[in-house]
Amino acid sequence: xxxxxxxxxxxxxxxxxxxxxxxxxxxxxxxxLKAKDGALEEHKVTSSQVFGLRVIKDSRVGTAYSEAADxxxxxxxxxxxxxxxxxxxxxxxxxxxxxxxxxxTQDAQLSPSDHTTVAxxxxxxxxxxxxxxxKPMVKNVPYNGxxxxxxxxxxxxxxGLEARSKARxxxxxxxxxxxxxxxxAMEGLGQAARRFVELDPDRLxxxxxxxxxxxxxxAAIPSGxxxxxxxxxxxxxxxxxxxxxxxxxxxxxxxxxxxxxxGEEIADSKLTVRDLPLDTDGFGYTLFDxxxxxxxxxxxxxxxxLSSLIHNSMTxxxxxxxxxxxxxxxxxxxxxxxxxxxxxDAGTADDTALQAGEYLxxxxxxxxxxxxxxxxxxxxxxASGYLCRDGARVQxxxxxxxxxxxxxxxxRIALIxxxxxxxxxxxxxxxxxxxxxxxxxx
Amino acid sequence: xxxxxxxxxxxxxxxxxxxxxxxxxxxxxLTNAISTLSNQVQSVESGIDxxxxxxxxxxxxxxxxxxxxxxxxxxxxxxxxxxxxxLRDPRIVIQAFDYSAPIEHHPAHRILSADADVDSxxxxxxxxxxxxxxxxxxxxxxxGACRQKEQRIEIFNSEGLHTTDARNYVRATxxxxxxxxxxxxxGMWSDGGLLGWEIKEQVDPKKTGDEAARQxxxxxxxxxxxxxxxxxxxxxxxxxxxFHEACGHLLETTSVAKKASVFHDKMGEMIANxxxxxxxxxxMVNEWGSINIDDxxxxxxxxxxxxxGRLTSFLVDRLGAEQTGFERTGSGRRESYKYAPASRxxxxxxxxxxxxxxxMISSIDRGIYAAQMGGGSVxxxxxxxxxxxxxGYYIENGKIQYPVKAATLISTGPAVLKEISMVGKDFSLAxxxxxxxxxxxxxxxxxxxxxVDDILVGGQA
Numbered sequence: 001x002x003x004x005x006x007x008x009x010x011x012x013x014x015x016x017x018x019x020x021x022x023x024x025x026x027x028x029x030x031x032x033l034k035a036k037d038g039a040l041e042e043h044k045v046t047s048s049q050v051f052g053l054r055v056i057k058d059s060r061v062g063t064a065y066s067e068a069a070d071x072x073x074x075x076x077x078x079x080x081x082x083x084x085x086x087x088x089x090x091x092x093x094x095x096x097x098x099x100x101x102x103x104x105t106q107d108a109q110l111s112p113s114d115h116t117t118v119a120x121x122x123x124x125x126x127x128x129x130x131x132x133x134x135k136p137m138v139k140n141v142p143y144n145g146x147x148x149x150x151x152x153x154x155x156x157x158x159x160g161l162e163a164r165s166k167a168r169x170x171x172x173x174x175x176x177x178x179x180x181x182x183x184x185a186m187e188g189l190g191q192a193a194r195r196f197v198e199l200d201p202d203r204l205x206x207x208x209x210x211x212x213x214x215x216x217x218x219a220a221i222p223s224g225x226x227x228x229x230x231x232x233x234x235x236x237x238x239x240x241x242x243x244x245x246x247x248x249x250x251x252x253x254x255x256x257x258x259x260x261x262x263g264e265e266i267a268d269s270k271l272t273v274r275d276l277p278l279d280t281d282g283f284g285y286t287l288f289d290x291x292x293x294x295x296x297x298x299x300x301x302x303x304x305x306l307s308s309l310i311h312n313s314m315t316x317x318x319x320x321x322x323x324x325x326x327x328x329x330x331x332x333x334x335x336x337x338x339x340x341x342x343x344x345d346a347g348t349a350d351d352t353a354l355q356a357g358e359y360l361x362x363x364x365x366x367x368x369x370x371x372x373x374x375x376x377x378x379x380x381x382x383a384s385g386y387l388c389r390d391g392a393r394v395q396x397x398x399x400x401x402x403x404x405x406x407x408x409x410x411x412r413i414a415l416i417x418x419x420x421x422x423x424x425x426x427x428x429x430x431x432x433x434x435x436x437x438x439x440x441x442x
Numbered sequence: 443x444x445x446x447x448x449x450x451x452x453x454x455x456x457x458x459x460x461x462x463x464x465x466x467x468x469x470x471x472l473t474n475a476i477s478t479l480s481n482q483v484q485s486v487e488s489g490i491d492x493x494x495x496x497x498x499x500x501x502x503x504x505x506x507x508x509x510x511x512x513x514x515x516x517x518x519x520x521x522x523x524x525x526x527x528x529l530r531d532p533r534i535v536i537q538a539f540d541y542s543a544p545i546e547h548h549p550a551h552r553i554l555s556a557d558a559d560v561d562s563x564x565x566x567x568x569x570x571x572x573x574x575x576x577x578x579x580x581x582x583x584x585x586g587a588c589r590q591k592e593q594r595i596e597i598f599n600s601e602g603l604h605t606t607d608a609r610n611y612v613r614a615t616x617x618x619x620x621x622x623x624x625x626x627x628x629g630m631w632s633d634g635g636l637l638g639w640e641i642k643e644q645v646d647p648k649k650t651g652d653e654a655a656r657q658x659x660x661x662x663x664x665x666x667x668x669x670x671x672x673x674x675x676x677x678x679x680x681x682x683x684x685f686h687e688a689c690g691h692l693l694e695t696t697s698v699a700k701k702a703s704v705f706h707d708k709m710g711e712m713i714a715n716x717x718x719x720x721x722x723x724x725x726m727v728n729e730w731g732s733i734n735i736d737d738x739x740x741x742x743x744x745x746x747x748x749x750x751g752r753l754t755s756f757l758v759d760r761l762g763a764e765q766t767g768f769e770r771t772g773s774g775r776r777e778s779y780k781y782a783p784a785s786r787x788x789x790x791x792x793x794x795x796x797x798x799x800x801x802m803i804s805s806i807d808r809g810i811y812a813a814q815m816g817g818g819s820v821x822x823x824x825x826x827x828x829x830x831x832x833x834g835y836y837i838e839n840g841k842i843q844y845p846v847k848a849a850t851l852i853s854t855g856p857a858v859l860k861e862i863s864m865v866g867k868d869f870s871l872a873x874x875x876x877x878x879x880x881x882x883x884x885x886x887x888x889x890x891x892x893x894v895d896d897i898l899v900g901g902q903a
Contacts (some may be wrong), residue, residue: 036502036700045507045523046780047516048493061485068470068492068508076490084486087476087560122527142702177702177824179857184704184824222672253479255619256625325470334485367828370817375619375626380667380850380900382828399826400680401669401850401900441669441900 003027006074007156010053013078015158019057021081022157022291024331026251030149033122035141039144040122042145046132052331055081056096060088065331075134093317098441100160102395103288109280110170111150116196120144123348124201128174131205137216138209143175143188147195148183161292169283176212176396186399187212187364189233190424192283211363213244214386218398221387227359227414228402231385232421234365236428239273239342242406243375246300246308248276248315248326249337255375261306267358267410270347271433277325277340283426284341290329295340310337344430347416354417354434355391362402377407383440401441412436444468444494444512446539449598456498457600459818460506460530465599466517467495467737471591474558478567478586481576495779496520500528504761506782511639537602544640544734544741547596548727550610551638552567559639563588566614566647573651574618580662581655588614589641597739610638611730611884613873616650619659627664627847630832634873636884637728657814657833664847667834667901673809673874674851674894675802675837679724680815680872682887684894685720685792687827688855689713689821693722693755694773694785695745695762696879704825704856708753714859716751717795724772724788729791730873731886735772738783747790747829759785777881784880791888795865802864802893806842810837810849810899811842817874818851825855830872849875850900864893 001009007023014021025050029316034042039330051074052065062085066077105111125146132141141290152166188208193199230238250256258266277286277295286295299307311319312327312335328338373379380403386393417432449466456464464702471491477484498505505524509516510698552559567586575581593609613634621625631653633645652835676684689705697703704715714720724733733742738760746754758766759774762785777784803811811834831849835842853861871888 039501040503040527042782043503043505043524044782045505046519047509047511047520049510049779063485063487065487065489066492068490069510073490073492080488084488085565085898087483087486089482089484093622103894117525118523140701142700166624186824223869287628332487332489334487356462366819366821366826367817367850370830371828371848373628373848375628376848378902380830380902382826382850382852399852399898401828401898402667403667403848403850403853403902405902437603437798438689439669439902441898 003154004273006069010074010078011156011158017057019082020158021053021055022096022155022161024052024329025154026151026331028151029217030147031118031121032147033125034145035125038124038126038130041375050331051077051151052185053077053081054329055085056094056358057082057085059090059092060085061091061094062088063334086409091314094314096157097291097293097313098159099157099292100237101163101292103163103292103294105165105287107166109383110194110285111166112194114168114196121148124172128172128201128205129183132174132176132209134421135209137178137180139177139179141174142177142186145173145326147171155292157292163288163292165287168194170194170196170199172201172204174204174208176208178212178216180216183216184210185216187215192424192426215384215396215398218384218396220399221397221440223441224439225437228362228435229359229432230362232430233423234362235430235433236423237365237368238406240367241372242377243339245407246339247311248309248311248319248339251309252315252318257375257377258306264306265304266306266407267301267304269411270413270416271301271410272299272345273301273306274299274343275310275339275341279341279343281426282341282422282429286340289325289327290335291327293323293327295325310339312337342428344422346418346420346431347417349417351391354415354432355388359434360397360440361388377405379404379406403439403441409435409438443470443594443596443683446604448514450536450539452514453598453600453625455518456521457534457536458532459525460528460532461498461500462533462754463499465497465597465602467779467797468596469593472554473591474554475587475589476563476567477562477903478571479570480569480583482824483564488558491778493779497782498524502765503528504782508779509831534600536600539598539604541604544605544607547725547734548636548732550638553610554590558590562639562642566642567616569634569647570651573648573874574616574655575881577652577655578659580620580622580659581618583619584654585617586615595737596827599739603739605735607734609636609733611636612639612641614645616654618654618658620662620675622662625662627658627661629654632873635728635731636730636732637653648796660833660845661847662902664845667810667846667849667899668836670897671723671896671898673806674897674899675811676892676894677813678868678891679870679890680874680887681812681891682791682872682876682889683815683818683829684858685889686787686790686885686887687829688853689720690722690787690790691820691878692825692855694757695759695766695768696757696784699762699765705753711753712751713753713856714748714751717865718746718748718751718859718862719793720791721745721793722747722790723755726789729789729871729886730785730884733788737776738774738775740770740772740774742788745771757785757787759783775880775883777883781880784878786878786880786883787876789871789886789888791871792865792892794867794869796891797864797866799866799891802866802891803837803842806837807839809837810846811837812851820855827855828852846901848902852898852900858894858897861897863894863895863896
């Protein structure tokens with residue numbers, strides 16, 4: 001039976017129960033390769049499929065999922081979702097959208113055919129490890145790999161929605177462990193592309209090695225207040241940790257500290273933040289959200305003022321605004337909201353201004369999942385990077401912590417650089433931002 | 443869950459490709475998750491996870507795949523794709539399956555396939571919410587969660603192993619949010635175990651609510667934390683995350699075999715202060731991190747990792763045993779069929795000592811008492827770790843002075859193990875989820891209150 005037929009049968013059962021619903025079906029295939037000591041350490045081939053159903057009956061929402069696709073399991077899927085709905089509180093704002101759109105991404109753009117053989121991918125994985133391991137002082141390459149994955153999502157609803165997206169991502173990554181005397185360090189990075197030929201393993205190896213070598217002799221610096229620039233990998237992570245500040249759902253739940261600050265100055269006037277899901281250069285490209293609402297560009301902070309939260313249809317209904325196309329829902333998850341592809345407008349500062357005087361460039365933060373409180377904005381992270389002066393590195397820095405309040409930090413933006421950079425995963429594009437007076441403990 | 447004849451046919455196919463070892467890991471899991479927001483049910487979710495993991499080993503090379511389908515042809519297709527670059531004449535023949543059911547060490551009664559017990563769980567979370575909000579009008583909101591899972595597994599391998607197991611997990615958590623109109627702060631309490639919903643007879647929703655609220659209120663009144671190197675007293679229970687991060691991960695053969703652990707060549711050596719003895723015990727009855735058998739079908743063990751400061755054992759899975767020569771310890775674990783097994787922790791803790799809490803505090807001129815710890819992470823290659831203090835107090839002149847917030851502890855595993863100078867008597871365990879190469883698995887951390895003489899504290903003051 002085809003996927004579309006299975007979906008129709010499931011939704012027919014939902015309708016027959018007097019409910020409405022939508023169904024997400026995710027399918028994927030992936031290849032993952034890792035090398036160790038010149039041989040392949042991991043070779044993983046996977047195929048997956050999962051059905052995720054949301055039903056709404058009498059304004060109560062229930063969800064269920066099944067990885068088993070036999071008739072009995074899919075019948076149980078509907079029954080379980082309806083049963084779960086019967087326990088839920090009435091949620092007048094959550095509805096299945098009246099949306100009979102037919103949406104489909106372009107495979108040629110997002111999931112291009114690639115005839116690279118498995119042997120070529122294995123050769124790449126082995127070459128990355130071998131080239132990095134051959135560099136001076138490299139003890140080993142504990143984390144490395146090549147991945148090729150294709151994911152496909154279909155969304156159907158009882159109101160006639162049929163949406164399909166498919167995307168391919170090829171990645172390679174490498175981390176080098178370097179030892180010299182009693183010092184050691186491990187650093188690395190990755191690359192992402194739609195096509196195999198777009199990967200540049202030599203550049204990956206050289207950057208991973210150089211990053212590790214540069215930080216090897218790092219030492220703590222005296223505790224105090226420093227101007228800090230988070231690099232292009234760290235800055236998106238920091239915004240992601242505190243992305244709840246844009247969440248309409250958290251606002252509805254009463255835990256978003258920005259809930260009542262629309263239109264207010266919450267950041268330095270130099271800061272403009274947008275979510276740009278239709279930027280096809282990024283891997284956060286999204287044609288439609290988890291409810292099937294077409295995605296759209298959205299300005300979140302305009303010259304320091306909070307201009308919008310992100311909404312799905314439920315939070316939009318609650319706040320009496322339209323969905324911004326930021327609904328998130330996976331087969332296993334309930335309706336939420338989430339950013340697609342965060343971008344910060346370039347500023348006006350050139351490198352000379354940005355790098356004037358003494359400042360700390362942070363290239364790595366640890367404890368991001370445990371050292372932050374998105375409700376209060378407070379954070380305390382382990383950090384490493386470089387103490388710099390007038391654009392030149394003075395010393396590598398390790399074994400320090402940076403601490404502060406993210407929401408206060410947004411008001412202490414000294415300068416914003418004039419060039420935007422993608423992070424390696426191409427999920428966010430931001431310029432360098434120099435924050436003033438961050439607490440550093442060494 | 444999988445016909446024996448089909449399993450035999452597929453494994454035989456794997457060996458015909460030249461594999462040294464072939465394994466099928468079949469899993470069907472039921473899950474149920476209830477979320478509450480204050481005194482309302484926010485969602486009830488349930489699911490069926492089903493899939494088959496396929497592992498082939500050629501020498502030191504591990505090939506792994508999975509599918510949600512049960513057809514022999516699909517399983518053989520995965521094997522064929524995995525082994526495409528390694529095809530060779532068969533090396534071994536399949537051993538006849540010898541079914542063995544594991545001894546059930548962790549009885550569970552109110553299990554998910556019988557009844558999700560939604561009404562009872564909701565009542566528990568409502569009672570916890572009521573207790574939290576009754577403790578202070580500054581408690582503005584609570585978030586409750588009760589998650590139950592019934593994981594059934596079946597393992598076949600080319601050495602004739604055929605075994606099955608059922609794991610029943612349940613965990614209930616309440617997070618309280620305190621607000622004074624200007625600032626917000628959170629507190630959390632959680633109970634869980636390897637058993638069914640009969641856990642409700644052992645836990646008290648009032649204690650859960652009270653404790654979550656108490657932490658939130660303490661944090662709401664907390665001042666900025668001092669920073670710099672200083673002694674730290676780390677509380678019992680979840681404070682054991684320090685050992686989990688600082689040492690436990692570095693003793694997994696996943697890191698040891700790669701020489702990506704600073705302890706890979708330290709067996710038998712003093713790696714910790716002699717006040718430290720540590721254990722990873724998978725046999726503790728109904729504990730969150732316990733198992734009957736590991737995910738490679740081996741009966742689990744109680745493993746002494748460090749005795750009086752000396753390294754005595756690694757955590758060893760099947761592959762790790764082949765790579766390092768150490769005996770397996772029943773530590774091969776994985777989140778699900780989607781992951782190849784790897785050496786992982788179970789219930790990991792520093793054993794109790796004899797020190798008195800008051801003596802630890804009074805020995806400190808300027809330092810921190812980290813009463814509750816949050817999560818953390820470690821870089822195995824260098825041993826550098828960090829973890830968050832979620833309830834902390836400033837100590838001065840041998841006395842606890844005031845609560846502090848937003849603190850992080852930074853060090854390396856080898857360094858901190860040698861700085862643990864006093865271990866108390868108040869041993870307890872706490873639940874956690876540990877994420878690593880084979881996914882997120884339930885683990886317990888634990889310790890008695892202990893004193894670290896010198897560690898970097900990251901704060902804002």
